[in-house]
Amino acid sequence: MNKNLVDQLNKVIDGDVENSFRTINKYSHDASLFEVKPEVVVFPKNKRDVESLVNFVRENKNRRPNLSLTGRSAGTDMSGGPLNDSIIVEFSRYFNHVPTINQGVATTEPGVFYRDFEEKTLAQGLIFPSYPASKSICAMGGIVNNNSGGEKSLKYGKTEDYVKKVEVVLSDGKTYEFKPLDEDGLKVKMSQKDFEGGIYRKIFELVSKNKTLIQKAKPTVHKNSAGYDLWNIWNEATDIFDLTKLWVGAQGTLGMMLSAEIGLVPTTKYREMVVIFLPDLNNLGRIINMILPLGPESFESYDDNTLKLALRFFPEFAKQLGVWGMVQAGIAFLPAFLMMFMGKLPKLLLQVDFTSNDPDELKTKVAKLMKELEPLQLKTQVAIGDQEKKYWLVRRESFNLLRHKIRAKHTAPFIDDFVIDPQKIQTVIPQITGILSKHPEFIFTVAGHVGEGNFHIIPIVDIKNPAVREAIPQIAKEVYKIITQNGGSITGEHNDGLIRTPYLTQMFGEEMVKLFEQVKNIFDPQGIFNPRKKVKGDLKFAMAHIRENW
Structure with missing residues (x-):
């Protein structure tokens, strides 16, 4: 049937149609914990190709109800969004012209x-x-x-x-x-x-x-x-x-x-970052109230487990800074190495980034924040210009490093993007990490956009362990119950995909989910586009497609 589908698609588009083992395997995955094998992957060359693909599915949908189209570009989605068991429409090969x-x-x-x-x-x-x-x-x-x-x-x-x-x-x-x-x-x-x-x-x-x-x-x-x-x-x-x-x-x-x-x-010309090392979360709410009125461009965080990861694989991080940058980063991170050796790493590291075209404005904001922090007697550091890079590398690259460096264990992003009121972080985060701590099979890191209350908790697990696979939906349900009870969102930027669509009723209620279904039906009455996402989530399908091999 796959060969027949390939032949049919080759007749209707100018682009490429592929179903080799290598292609199918590549497009069975994204950055999520799922594996869904498509029947075929197509690479449209132009608008006419995309229109022809939609018309092909529309005309054959009655005979082949499972026929559908799922768009894909880089495939870095963490929710299973670009995965489908029918036709993948890959845009990065030809729809990549200079903007x-x-x-x-x-x-x-x-x-x-x-x-x-x-x-x-x-x-x-x-x-x-x-x-x-x-x-x-x-x-x-x-x-x-x-x-x-x-x-x-x-x-x-x-x-x-x-x-x-x-x-x-x-x-x-x-x-x-x-x-x-x-x-x-x-x-x-x-x-x-x-x-x-x-x-x-x-x-x-x-x-x-x-x-x-x-x-x-x-x-x-x-x-x-x-x-x-x-x-x-x-x-x-x-x-x-x-x-x-x-x-x-x-x-x-x-x-x-x-x-x-x-x-x-x-873009802005100048930037300064204040780095704050917290031994615990006791004063976090107070610190947030100090920082947000100053209008930072970003307010990020990562926990001690993330920092340990960066220190453990320091060469992989530092080489991205170049030779001189690596030397500078080594000197800058020396205190962190000593703290790790002594077992005194901070529980949470906050990085507050201020930007402006006026350097005096930056200095005023940084000085005001440092003054307000003094009574808390916290360890702080000010990074100016390129000195920020080492901290941003830890924040940005930690997930990619997790995917490649934890031997037999792998990342399992499934509660990776919830959002709460920043004033509730101090109470909600311990509740959520407490749920994970009941499952010793789950090692986890916590990072996120603390100024927005948007957190990325990435468990690291042996995905082949049946106890792990059984626990994933249980943990998700418990975590999302806490998030919804606190007026939050189950995803701030990673979207629903295969992993979170089944929990939309828990977040929004049945009436609102029915409106979502009406929207889908208005635009796509035949169900041509990207099934099982946004509406009609299928938790059983998702759990049956957790990948085992990387």
Whole structure:
């Protein structure tokens, strides 16, 4: 059947169609703990190819109900978002043209790697501030479709705040543009007697009739990528109706993205980082209240287990700084090595990054923070300019190092992205780590965007151990119960995917999940795009597809 499918697809697209063992194995994985083997992987060359793929599935769906399309770019998703047992549509091979930049807005294709995108924006003194920690390996398609955030989101917001327009192929096999519409523009769209017009009418009716339910369900934390973003589509104060808000973060479940226009911000000239070493969490709430009013660009954290990892594999981290950088990093980390030897590593390390075009403003903010910290008698350090790099390497690269350096154990990201009110960190984090501590099979690290209450807990386990596999859904249910009870989100930037979609009812309730299902049906009535994500999550399917080999 696979050969027949390959032959059929070769007849309808100009791009590549592959189903070799090597290709199938590669696209069975992302950065999650899952393995889902597709039937075939296709590499479309142009818009017509993508339209033809959608039409092929649409026309054959009745005969082959399991036929579907899942878009993919770099494959760095930690939720299983780009995994599917049917057709993978891979964009990084051909949809990777150099982005164009005009008046502070970049037009990009989904297969463009962020590192290449950033090189072009920086050349013009601009940056897309919502890049994730995986900035060196991720692509723009995943950034948009997951509504990614990162270290700068505290100050600048998330991807949803920068997408101006998307060009997409919908389930009727035709290409459309979504962008903000004023009242007159919305009326024009709703008057159309076609598929697009139907979408606008139905979504407008859905958000209008269910306004109270939708606003009540809106997460109150700083960031959220769970569910479909229904609360920001229609801004009644400005009369702007914007379906890009729905599309961004929909994880490719509503159609295929061909391009996006993304806003950029100017880079800043100067930066200073204050590093705070906490022996415990007792004063964390107080420290957060000191820092946030000063307006840091980022406010990050990682725990003693993460720091131990960095020190244990110091050469792998330091070599990224170059020879002189390695020497500098060795000197800078010498106290940490001594603390580890003496068993006195900090429980939590906070890094507070201030940026400005005015160096005096930076000095004033840093001096004020240092003064306010004095009564707590904490160990602190100020890193200026390039001196910050060593700390950012630990924060950004720890997950990649975990994936490769823990011998027989592997990372199992499944409670890796929850968000809570920062004022609740001091009580909630110990509750969550307490749950994990009941399972000695789980070693774990804690890192995150502490200024936003967004934490990444990454367990390290022997995934072949039946006790581990059995415990994963149990732990997830307990953790998400605590998160929802505290008004949080189960995912701030990594999205739902295979791993969290089954828990959306726990977070939002049945009524809201039914609205999500209506949205999916409005855009994709045949279920062509990326099944088991956002709606109709299947925990049994997910647990049956946990990978065993790396």
